[in-house]
Amino acid sequence: MSAAPAARAFDVPPARAAEFAFEHRDHVAIAEIVYADSGILLPDGKMQLVYGRLAKRLRIRGLTRFSEYVALLGTDPAERIEAIDALTTNHTKFFREDHHFDHFRDTVWPGLTRRLETGGRVRMWSAACSSGEEPYTLAMTMLGRDKANATRLGRQDCQILATDLSPTILDQARAGTYPASVSQGVPADLRNLWLVRRGDLVEVHPACKALVAYRPLNLLRDWPMKQMFDVIFCRNVMIYFDEPTKATLQARLADQLAPGGHLYIGHSERLSPSVAPRFESIGRTMYRKLGA
């Protein structure tokens, strides 16, 4: 990783109106900590956002100034986790960028199904899974329109690893409970089978949950996984990283992908020039690793 970007002109919340004193140097200090721990960039233009998202933490900790909070971050690792949790953007939804799931269903899943039927193993990874909609969408796509698939897949050696930096968001993902309104994004036939209505909420069907294993993982740190993956979804997280961090992460994702395996990235993300030659581009933000 390169050093955090240098401070530039900025937009400060008006000092008199603000509940907590927040100086530019506080923002720079927070940005450096967040960058070092997560790779997420917080340029000066994000100063208002940082204030808004961390004000609650200052209230909880009984502080009056951001400079006190910066000092606390230096001595309290648990508070650093809280701060990064508050500053990450967790926006996601079921069937987000649905062309990825169409491609997976039509082109990738049939071959993986054949492997499973002959006793083989299939491993998929939703890297930076947020509150679980992405891995559950993958699970619903695999299960398809036949309820009997749940029993069959449940007996086969098939698993989706779903990881995220944020422990809070992983708790939400494991619960698999969402406002009923979000299920509108799920095709009706799959919704009827794999989302269970509970008043104003929907809960993901146990057969979907059983396919997904949630683990905390910082993409910038060591990865404990020994196995190779057949499919990796790593979407809408690299947008928060700088170019060297993206290139390093993408090279590691390529190392972790089996030859012929598939990588799906977010709609505004691109493969770095150093990594792109390891893949064949097979559609919009979809790649197949060479060497099968």
Ligand SMILES: C[S@@+](CC[C@H](N)C(=O)[O-])C[C@H]1O[C@@H](n2cnc3c(N)ncnc32)[C@H](O)[C@@H]1O
């Ligand atoms: C915008 S969400 C993307 C969710 C999903 N992949 C999608 O495309 O809908 C970004 C997620 O990346 C996670 N994240 C940010 N930095 C990370 C890091 N260094 N390691 C692992 N996860 C990270 C955040 O906690 C957040 O849940």
